[in-house]
Amino acid sequence: MERIELAKEIFKTAHLTGTFKLRSGKESDHYFDKYLFESNPRLLAAIADHLIPHIPQNTEILAGLEMGGIPVATALSLRTGLPVVFVRKKAKAYGTCKLAEGAAIGGKNVTIIEDVVTTGGQILLSAADLKTYSANVNDVIAVIEREQAGRTNLEDAGLSFHSLFKMEELLLASQTN
Template sequence: MTATDPTLAADIDACCRLTGEFTLRSGQQASEYFDKYLFESDPLLLGRVAREMAQLLPAGTELLGGLELGGIPLATTLSNLVGLPALFVRKQAKTYGTCKLAEGADVAGRRVTLVEDVITTGGAVRDATRALRDAGAVVEVVVCAIDRSPEGENPLSDVGLEVRPVLTKVQLDAARALNAG
């Protein structure tokens, strides 16, 4: 699916693409990096991304599960926009207080759509999916701002998760080429 905001890819690319030497969460080395905090800290860009995400939410979503850390501002903004409760999913359950992995409403028996910023290999999403399913949640879809995985591949097919991106790396590359030309 293509974003309905015609300049979003170009604006995100111009704001967030950094070049250099970067180590990704997966351990992979990359010569470019999409610093999602640069758009997530900009209220106008964050709102534009959330409006696109709203169109990607599957019917029947009961909770929006924002993954620590980058998915949390997206899930909060999206929650405010569509009126669904947000859930804040930690990388690890707290070892104090409530000792919860997911902060917010109980997930047991509820349909949770995960919200993530950037997906490359899907490691954090995979971990969250397994943990939420173990807690009784129904998790079938992740909506993300940017899918960096190779075109046509679903890095989360092994856990039966559908990835619905606002933008793909291919779209961001095309926007960059168009602006450079």
């Protein structure tokens, strides 16, 4: 699938109209439901194919953040053969009590995978958490860069940020034939 076609498909699949309460508490007449494109196997495979060139060469582990980064990281793992780890927002309080489930990350070059980045706040928290487990975290890859603030915050923290699409690109693609 060509990049512009992928942008159109993501927008067509995930853009909803109606009345929606946002995380901020405000109401909006439109909403972007990222889980709709992540649960579509055809789109998820195409997204993974387009993200592969963004994976830094020294990456040893892909780290999918709870919850939206997990399907994207899994799809990338299946396409590249790179091991994956699933990163919780908070370590579970039972069983293994792990923050990161899956491959061992100590001393490894770990690239964080996320679906949509707005401010980058959770990525910064998760990167710090992964570093406490001796992971080398320098890169973040996202499907959609919603706001410039996310890029700025991540880069200010010393992380390289790569995104497949900016939200404006999806909006523009939806308006073309």
